[in-house]
Amino acid sequence: MISRTLRLTSPPMRGTDVKAAQATLISRGFLPAKSADGIYGPVSANAAKQAKWMLGYARKNVTTTYGPELDAFLRGKKKPSVMMAQRAKARARRPHPTVGAQAADVMTAWATAYWHESPAGSNYVPQLSNLAKTLGASPYIYGMRYPWCGMGVFTAALKVGAESGKTGIKQELWNALYTPTIQQMARDGRYGLRAVSVRNGGIEKGIGVLFDFNGGGVDHVGIALGKPGQVVFAANKKWRPKRSQIVTVEANTSREGEAGSQSDGGCVAVRIRDLALIPTAFSIS
Secondary structure (H helix, E strand, C coil): CCCCCECCCCCCEECHHHHHHHHHHHHCCCCCCCCCCCEECHHHHHHHHHHHHHHCCCHHHCCCCECHHHHHHHCCCCCCCHHHHHHHHHHCCCCCCCHHHHHHHHHHHHHHCCCECCCCCCCCCHHHHHHHHHCCCCHHHHHCCCCCHHHHHHHHHHHCCCHHHHHHHHCCCCCCCCHHHHHHHHHHCCCCEEEECCCCCCCCCCCEEEECCCCCCCCEEEEECCCCCCCEEECCEEECCCCCEEEEEEEEECCCCCCCCCCCCCEEEEEEEEHHHCCEEEEEC
16 A cells, blocks of 8 residues: 655665556556565656556646556556546557657758758768757756767656656766767666667557667667657658568668768768667667
8 A cells, every 4th residue: 555655766765655656557467576675766766657648647647656546547446437437448548658759850850851961071060069968958058069879768758757868968877978888888777778679568658779880889869769660751752661570760870761871970860770770779768
């Protein structure tokens, strides 16, 4: 039984009630098995938000908190209202977009608007720099002038409220600009990143993907816009990948079909990529 409202705090809320809430979320399929660690972090908070959406909460009440009411609904101790039940039925066909999917939509809007380096080859994108500055990034981050694929992904994540964006871009607790560090944080399950399977159903819209173009280790990052082989409409175009490919949105790449660097191409663009190029995929929260 939950008696207090769990929410994202710094340091995070801990306790047996947090572990109990996580166990309930696991039993209802909103958290992966064996993830009840007693710490109310971004993964648990996003699961609570997803649960509220699927239970039929009014949109304004779909938040990242976990309180007594949500606990009662999930454990069957309280019956949803008729209006909630109607919303839940409609939403069963369209789950609430994950934080990663929201970040993907942000980047897709940038690609549609053709955000690119100005001047060419400068590693500086005025719109992205201004956004990062508005969101509270440091002068080093928003000053750019470095390869910016990771900066693009995690600035989009920061814009939608993701813990990975907050800790990587705003607080600089880890190096979100460096792809090997992104890979390590995903493998360790830190700062809102968690590694998922590349080939066993793990990749879907909103999943981060790391690329190794030359066999020397990961050197580029983007976000998937769909599952392998899934047709996607993005940036005013229908994209038709093969079963061994996915559609992605990436920062600091070349546009599809154009000559130029894949990992330092100068713009935000939607791409079709082979799964063979992706050694690591990760969820974003």
